[in-house]
Amino acid sequence: MPSTTAKTLTSGRAFWTGFRDGTPFVLVVGPFAVLFGVLAAEAGLNVLEILVFSVVVIAGAAQFTALQLMTEDAPTVVVLASALAVNLRMAMYSASLTPWIGAAPLWQRAIAAYFVLDQSYACSIVQFEKAPGMSIPARVAYFAGAVCPVVPVWYGATVAGALIGTQIPESWALDFALPITFLAMIAPMLRTPAHVIAALVAVVVSLLTAGVPYSLGLIIAGVSGMMAGARAELRADVRKAAA
Amino acid sequence: MIDASTLWIVIVGLGLGSYLLRFAFLGLVGDRPIPPWLLRHLRYTAVAVLPALAVPQVVWPEATGGAPDAPRIAAAAVTVLVGLWTKNVIAAIVCGAGTLYGLLWLLG
Numbered sequence: 001m002p003s004t005t006a007k008t009l010t011s012g013r014a015f016w017t018g019f020r021d022g023t024p025f026v027l028v029v030g031p032f033a034v035l036f037g038v039l040a041a042e043a044g045l046n047v048l049e050i051l052v053f054s055v056v057v058i059a060g061a062a063q064f065t066a067l068q069l070m071t072e073d074a075p076t077v078v079v080l081a082s083a084l085a086v087n088l089r090m091a092m093y094s095a096s097l098t099p100w101i102g103a104a105p106l107w108q109r110a111i112a113a114y115f116v117l118d119q120s121y122a123c124s125i126v127q128f129e130k131a132p133g134m135s136i137p138a139r140v141a142y143f144a145g146a147v148c149p150v151v152p153v154w155y156g157a158t159v160a161g162a163l164i165g166t167q168i169p170e171s172w173a174l175d176f177a178l179p180i181t182f183l184a185m186i187a188p189m190l191r192t193p194a195h196v197i198a199a200l201v202a203v204v205v206s207l208l209t210a211g212v213p214y215s216l217g218l219i220i221a222g223v224s225g226m227m228a229g230a231r232a233e234l235r236a237d238v239r240k241a242a243a
Numbered sequence: 244m245i246d247a248s249t250l251w252i253v254i255v256g257l258g259l260g261s262y263l264l265r266f267a268f269l270g271l272v273g274d275r276p277i278p279p280w281l282l283r284h285l286r287y288t289a290v291a292v293l294p295a296l297a298v299p300q301v302v303w304p305e306a307t308g309g310a311p312d313a314p315r316i317a318a319a320a321v322t323v324l325v326g327l328w329t330k331n332v333i334a335a336i337v338c339g340a341g342t343l344y345g346l347l348w349l350l351g
Contacts, residue, residue: 027333028332031333031336032333035336044245045245045250049250052254053254056255056258057254057258057261058261059261061289061293062257062261063257065292065293065296066257068296068300069296070249070250070253072305076249076252076253076256079249080253080257080260083257084257084261084264085288085292086288086289086292086293087260087261087264088264088285088288088289089285089286089288089289090261090264091267091268091285092282092286093265094264094265094266094268094269095268095277095282095285097268097269098268098269098272101269102268102269106270109269110266112269113262113265113266113269113270114265116265175304175306176304176306176315176318176343177340178297178300179297179300179301179304179315179319180319180322180335180336180339180340180343181336182293182294182296183294183297183301183322183323183326184322184325184326184332184333184335184339185289185332186290186293186294186297186323186326187323187325187326187327187330187335188326188331188332189289189290190327194287195286195290198290198291199290199291199294202290202291202292202294202295203294203295203298205295206294206295206296206298206299207298207299207302210299210303217295217299218292218296221291221292222288222291222292222295225287225290225291225292225294225295226284226288226291227284228287229284229287229290229291230283230284230286233286
């Protein structure tokens with residue numbers, strides 16, 4: 001958790017504050033990366049492919065989504081569209097960070113964009129709101145600090161998982177690890193009634209459209225859930241304004 | 244088995260696409276305002292796509308040839324309940340997997 005409210009934070013101090021705030025996330029990212037490595041190895045990917053996958057994409061949920069759909073032999077377009085849909089939240093993080101670090105030099109923003117992750121976003125936004133007096137270089141330094149403990153663990157633990165995965169026998173019913181992982185990721189996302197509605201609508205539509213070819217049911221269900229969530233949020237806002 | 248060329252198209256495409264999503268506002272929009280309707284839809288993408296991906300697999304699992312199966316449904320229910328209760332992703336995965344293996348072993 002962000003732990004400083006100092007208004008005049010030097011870049012060096014800001015980096016180490018970010019580093020300290022980002023470190024606990026290692027406990028979440030490590031096991032998650034191991035699991036990706038194991039399941040990707042089970043799906044037949046070699047260690048190099050798995051490492052490149054994690055380095056290039058650097059987004060757990062989207063990687064799991066792509067892996068699941070590739071093992072189902074979904075068309076490549078559907079694999080990409082679904083995994084990118086899962087990653088649309090990165091655009092939201094990017095939008096939400098823009099008022100804070102949007103005035104930094106373009107090269108810094110270009111590098112920072114690669115490192116926009118659930119974890120770096122979560123602690124940065126809390127810190128920036130808590131200490132609005134931070135300079136832009138200090139904010140960028142804080143963000144870099146928060147990323148530093150997490151990303152090497154993401155790469156390293158993926159490789160560890162890939163090496164473990166090649167040793168695991170077929171009989172371990174790992175087919176079900178992906179659905180369990182997705183279900184486990186959903187619960188912490190259900191922050192408001194609108195999120196719950198989005199999830200429920202998506203589930204119902206996904207069951208109704210299970211027979212649609214090319215795994216397009218997933219896209220239909222995802223879009224339906226998004227629209228339902230947006231609708232529910234709008235209605236809740238109107239009700240709040242009326243109250 | 245995943246075809247190697249498909250795999251590389253997905254890795255490169257997903258990498259480029261994900262980078263563009265991350266760069267879109269930070270790099271291109273700068274400090275111009277973003278339409279609220281767009282943000283409103285973006286907020287619900289992951290929470291809609293992930294359950295839609297998981298639930299059909301729970302109801303009609305591939306491993307049983309699509310026949311609904313008690314250990315898998317129980318494991319899914321435990322995962323969601325532990326997730327809701329603890330908000331801890333790893334705890335939910337561990338409890339869900341424990342339920343699956345426990346029941347598969349018990350039911351032989």
